[in-house]
Amino acid sequence: MKSAPHPLSLALSPATRRAIFLLSLATFSSMAVQRICDPMLPELSREFNAPIGEVAQVISVFAIVYGLMQLFYGPVGDRFGKYRVVLLATLVCTVGCALSVASGDLQFLVAARVVTAVAAAAIIPLTMAWVGDMVHYEMRQETLARVGLGTMLGITAGQLFGGLLTDTLGWRWAFALMAAFFCVVTWLLWRHSAHLDHTPPADHAPAGFFKQLAQVARNPWARTLLGTAVLEGATVFGLLAVTASHLHHTHGISLTLSGATTALFGLGGLTYMATAKSTIRRFGEVGLARYGGLALGLAFGGIALTPWWPLAIPACFVAGFGFAMLHNTLQAKATQMVPTARATGVTLFAGSLFLGQSLGVLALAALMDHFSSSAVMACDAVAVVALGLFFSQATARRNATEADRA
Incomplete structure (x- = not known):
């Protein structure tokens, strides 16, 4: 059996650590620009004299384009370099946000959002794939948690500044802020690029995209990961999408209060990211999947069945923490799904997760x-617990198989 790598051999170089921080800023920006329009819809409806359903295209069209572009960036990242593609994507996002500022009508704004979505789709999956290339597996989950911290903060910041700037200076200033931030991130990534080795990993020998798809289809473990991603997207994000409405209609609390309560899901995720190092070491991959799914399902089940709405406050926090435990483990495994074409594998994973989200929201509605x-929420919560138990058992079997091969 091969000996485990010496801890010193797992240490990241200063250049790699700096790159991870900068890529975290890029993922923050990508997620923030997705959520920046959420609080704007009433104001956009007033300014463009259009119904909310029509104005919502700035969100729905963005989401469709973002999801479709996931698969495109896999082979592009493998061929031209993941870091380089992320750098270019942040530059195009700068342009897209600047075009949003200059929008004179709703159609132009939707088109500007499409430009932004085309580029933003590259940032998070290719960042994950780059981490998979550069960070040894023993440290990868902890490193992905640091990157995930930027993503979770982006969700909160996008909604916060989208609403705050729309209420104070005007909605165009929210896009101006995003354009400025993307511009700074682009400059920082470009400046640091010279300090990185862009040579592909030794095992990097990507085949054509369709050959790679066939390779994944023949791999039982890859099918398990992608299937789990679809189910996670459907069950978890479906629940998250209806929680605020459930609290509002069932308990009669305001949409503002129910939305703020649901936002604690993000705070729970942030807490996990901040404590990931110790949590990962304590539970390990199998424990994270098992107890993460259990915490997530029980918390949402409590929200569904409690007659006293304040219990949803800690429950949403626990749900976010549990989700991060489960999802971070799934992400780490996804980075190792197709090591010879990591970006393709990760974007397949991201596309599966996005597909599951879309199906889940439609099904629960x-x-x-x-x-x-x-x-409906209680039944979905039971499915989440079952999914966590299934994935933990699948991970245990996979880890045992890999140990035997070693």
């Missing part, structure tokens, strides 16, 4: 037309 939100 349809079910709530026929059943109570409490019943």
Whole structure:
């Protein structure tokens, strides 16, 4: 059996650590620009004299384009370099946000959002793939948690500054802020690029994209990971999408209060990211998947069934922490799914997660037309617990197989 790597051999170079920090800023920007329009819809509706449903294209069209572009960037990142593609993507996002500032009508704004979405889609999956190339697996989950901290902060910052600047200076200033931030991140990434080795890893020998898809399709472990990603997206993000509405309609609290309560999901995720080093060492991959799914499912089940809405406050926090435990483990495994074409593998994972999100929201919304939100959420929560147990067992079997091969 091969000996484990010496801890010193796992240490990251200063240049790699700096790159991880800068890429975290890029993922922060990518997620913030996704969520920046959420609080703007009423103001955009007023300014462009259009119904909310039509104005919502600035969000829905962005999401569709973002999801479709995931697969495109896999082979592009493998061929031209993941860091370089992320750098270019932040530059194009700068242009897209600047065009949003200059929008004179709704159609122009939607087109500007499409430009931004085309580029933003590259940033998070290629950052994960770059970490997979540069960071030894023993440290990868902890490193991905640091990158995830930027992503989770981006969700909160996008919604916060989108609403704050729209209420004070005007919605264009929110896009101006994003353009300025993307511009700074682009400059920092470009400046640091000279300090990095852009030579592909030794095992990097990507085949054509369709050959790579066939390779994934023949791999039982890859199918397990992608299937788990679809189910995670459907069950978890479906629940998250309806939680605020459930609290509002079931308990009669305001949308502002129910939205603020649901936002604690993000705070729970941030807490995990901040404590990831000790949490990962304590539970290990199998424990993170098992207890993360259990915490997530029980928390959402409590939200669904409690007759006293304040219990949703700690429950949303616990749900966010549990989700981060489960999802961070799944992300780490995804970076190792196709080591010879890591960007392709990670973008397949991201595309599967996005597909699951879309299906989950549609399915839960349809079910709530026929059943109570409490019943639908409770059943979904049971499915989340089952998913966590399944993935933890699959991870244990995979780890045992890899240990035997070593």
